Amino acid sequence: MREKVSAPKTPAELADMIRRNPHLDLDPIREFLAAAMGAIDTLPPGPAPQLVAPSVELDDVTVTVWLTVSDPSYLGTFDRxxxxxxxQVSIHARSDHAPGTDRSELRRPAVRLPVDEQIAWVRVVLGDLSDYAYRVVSEWGRYHVRPEFFVVFIDRDGTLRLAPSDFQWVLISGGRRAYPEKLLPDDPELLAYLRTxxxxxxxxxxxxxxxxxSQVWAHQFVSHLTATIADELGRLQHDRWFTFDEISLHGHSKVLVRYTWHLVDGDKAYEFDIDLAGVREQRLRLFDDPRARTAATSIASLPFDQPVFRAPEVIDGVTWIRFGASE
Structure with a gap:
């Protein structure tokens, strides 16, 4: 294996060379990114899409690029x-040949891809999103040839954001120490901001x-509560395990949910008494999460998880479960 002899090229020029590959199909990557900016649970099933193509700087080297998406809130301080x-963009390069051996693709020796080509691949797969991307550099990378990692942070509405100062980069790369290298953006306004x-x-x-x-939060809560229950019932298809008789909002402070669980040994009636102010306060205190959607989803999914409630109150054959009540 030898490095191709040519004048040094910038990451932008290398990205153009990669895009000219007629066999490179970026549509699965674009679809994956579009889904990633929606709900994580809407991502298509199966492994994330990969790009596999020859290196544009090294002879006889194949580059594999793949994407993953996750919630970074446990790695640093983000607006919940x-x-x-x-x-996360992961990039791995392997030699096409292993002299004197007949190795499978996974056993071919790993190759250190030049950093400029790494950045070029990131620009190809992320497009304009790459302006906000970081390269994660670790001590392991100094001594071992291993996959390279890049990350970019995107809000659900598509807004790009920079990483927080307390982000735990080492949990991305492994090893004992790691630090970020910000990719140089094409956007002049972002570049000026970074310099300042x-x-x-x-x-x-x-x-x-x-x-x-509170008024808006209450209506958001009921909307997400109803949608989650409807979705769970839809997943049951023709199995009639539950009948929901009432989902009602009382003022802006309380929601009542009445349903029946149809069991082999007889029906069981339940009623949820939900104190909205109490639920919101508990979610903020326990999870630092003020969103109505996550509060509603957590309660709406309970009937379908075959719960065992501690010391419930039973009145006239109805099991009452209270949420958000003062302890």
Whole structure:
């Protein structure tokens, strides 16, 4: 294996060379990214799409690029109301030949891909999103040839954001130490911002907007509660295990849910008494999460998980479960 002899090219020029490959199909990548900016549970089933193509800088080397998406909230300080996703780009290069051996593709020796070509692949798969991408550099990468990692952070509404200053980069790369290298953006306004303010957002400045006003929050809660119950019932298809008789909002402070669980040994009637102010306060205190959607989803899914409630109150054959009540 030898490096191709040519004048040094910029990542942008290398990206153009990659895009000219007529066998490169970027549609699955674009579809995956579009789904990633929606709900994570709407991602298509099966493994994430991959790109496999020859290196544009090294002879006899094949590059594999794949994407994953996850919730980064446990890795640093993010605005929980923004529902930020972390899209991770992993890049691995292997020699096409192993002299004197007949090795399978997975056993072919790994090759260190030049950094400029790594960045070029990131620009190809992420497009304009790559302006906000970071390369994760670790001590392991100094001594071992291993996959390279890049990440970009995208809110559910498509807004791109910089990483917080307390982000745990080592949990992406492994090893004992890791740090980010910000990709040089094409956007001149972003470049000017980075030069003035730096490449990371101070964690103590990450905004955490208050939840919606109580009236709005109440209607959002009921909407998501109803939608989740309908979705769960739809998953049961023709199995009639549950009958929901009432989902009602009382003022802006209480929601009642009445349903029957049809069991082999007889029906069981339940009623959920949901104190909205109490539920919202508990979610914020316990999970730092003021969203109506996540609060509603957590309660709406309970009947379908075959729950065992602790010391429930039974009145006239109806099991009452209270949520958000003062302890």
């Amino acid at each position: 109301t923004a529902e930020t996703r972390m899209v 303010h730096g490449e990371l957002i101070p964690a103590d400045l990450v905004p955490h907007p208050q939840a919606s006003p």
